[in-house]
Amino acid sequence: xxxxxxxxxxxxxxxxxxxNFISIKLIKKALTNTEIMACLNGKYAIDQLVEIQKAxxxxxxxYILLDINMPIMNGWEFLDEFKRLNVDPAxxxxxxxxxxxxxxxxINKARSYPLVKxxxxxxxNVEKIVELFKVExxx
Numbered sequence: 279x280x281x282x283x284x285x286x287x288x289x290x291x292x293x294x295x296x297x298n299f300i301s302i303k304l305i306k307k308a309l310t311n312t313e314i315m316a317c318l319n320g321k322y323a324i325d326q327l328v329e330i331q332k333a334x335x336x337x338x339x340x341y342i343l344l345d346i347n348m349p350i351m352n353g354w355e356f357l358d359e360f361k362r363l364n365v366d367p368a369x370x371x372x373x374x375x376x377x378x379x380x381x382x383x384x385i386n387k388a389r390s391y392p393l394v395k396x397x398x399x400x401x402x403n404v405e406k407i408v409e410l411f412k413v414e415x416x417x
Contacts, residue, residue: 286411287337290316291323291356292345292376301343301376301402308407315339319348320356327365338366341411342373343398346384353377357391374398374410 286309292298298316306312317323323342330337346353353375360366360373375388378400388397398406 285311285313286341287313287339288315289323289327289339289342289371290314291320291342291348291353292316293318293348294345297400304402304404305407308404309411320344320351320353320359322350324351324356324359324363324365327360328363331365335366335368335370338370340370340372342371343376344373346375346377346379346388354387357393361393376400376402 288305290298290301292301295318298318302314302316305314315326317326323344327338344353344356351359357373365371372395373391373393374395375384375397377384377388377397379385380399385397388394398410
């Protein structure tokens with residue numbers, strides 16, 4: 279598929295290292311030409327994005343997969359800070375909430391943020407990734 283031929287950059291923001299490891303493996307299975315950076319909390323992710331924005335805004339990730347419940351800075355605080363700092367004025371980053379939360383108030387809150395494209399329930403699997411990135415299943 280044409281989409282899969284270009285490099286896609288993804289920022290994974292999740293405090294669960296095992297989940298990150300699995301997500302990275304699954305994404306790389308679905309998308310062969312992918313750069314993935316993982317941050318274990320929202321504060322570190324914001325710091326990284328601000329540095330990228332200052333150095334070269336073109337290098338901001340295409341996608342941000344954001345967990346809600348994290349220490350230091352949770353997903354909601356990340357979204358507020360992302361908007362407050364105007365990290366992505368060109369709107370390059372597509373932000374998806376990836377959460378194990380099944381609470382409708384979390385899902386509705388996620389959808390109330392204009393920055394958030396959608397809410398995706400954990401765990402990720404190849405089918406969800408293929409749908410998310412609109413690529414053909416490699417299997």
